[in-house]
Amino acid sequence: MDTAPDRITFRDAADTDVPALVALIESAYRGESSRTGWTTEANILGGRRTDPDGVRDVIASPAGRVLVVERDGEPVACCQLEQRGHAAYFGMFAVSPALQGAGLGKRIIAEAERRVRADWGADEMQMTVISVRDDLIAWYERRGYRRTGRMFPFPYGDERFGIPLRDDLQFELLVKPLPARAAGDGAR
Template structure:
């Protein structure tokens, strides 16, 4: 494992990571702290993005993993990877707002793609994004994801997903063929 100070370390989450990961995910998407970065959902959703039980469920899922990304010994990002037949699902992606825009997100998604292809033989990566998040969808499109037009309803009334501030929220499926990861995306 490389521990150079400016290097990113990728590892699977442990149950002891739950409090730090909940705080990280919340900081990237909800509340005033999230406005420091560009991935905030504070203008479309209030409430929580996740909770300890939700993060723990992802860690314990037999068909997946929660990948933690550390920098200088601290978790600075995470993402969920779940095996779904020939494809893998990418979710719960969060980068510390203070580090957004510095290229870390690109490295993480490339490493996630590399891992699901190498470890599981996945030939596609799937994700769902709230369809009104045009800036975020455009970011994924620049990474090779394509919009499918396939929509899923937002779970209005289930506060585990947040409290909607709009009545037009839905999820769109984005898909990318693999392998497309760049070499040297991460360090283990």
């Protein structure tokens, strides 16, 4: 477990975290509470962002993990990491709306990149982002991710992904090469 001076810790999620993680993810992306942060999807998608079964499935996946970020013992952020051959997938990223814009997201993505490089030897991080999320894509680009132009259809009609409020949604693949592990750069 890593501890920073401001009492932020990182750990792998357990089944007992599912209710808190669902609430966190929902608060960051959907409904009125999400509008206090800048990552809201409330203007493009209604309905739920995730559900307990979906989060539980990600936690149980042998190829991945959910990283829980806590402040003073309370979950304030999370992300999914999944091993995909030489690459790793970064998803289900949520930061409490009250803490967005303060640099926590930068720390989390840097820690996620460090872990997949150290633990799995990944040389690339991949993610998909809804292509109309220009502000979010720009944030990832400032962190070294690049747009690939490779698009995937949004699952219209599958309410597990939300209820679209527009008809032009699709996912774009973003990638970032990860530098080779330096000597002594092992898992902490």
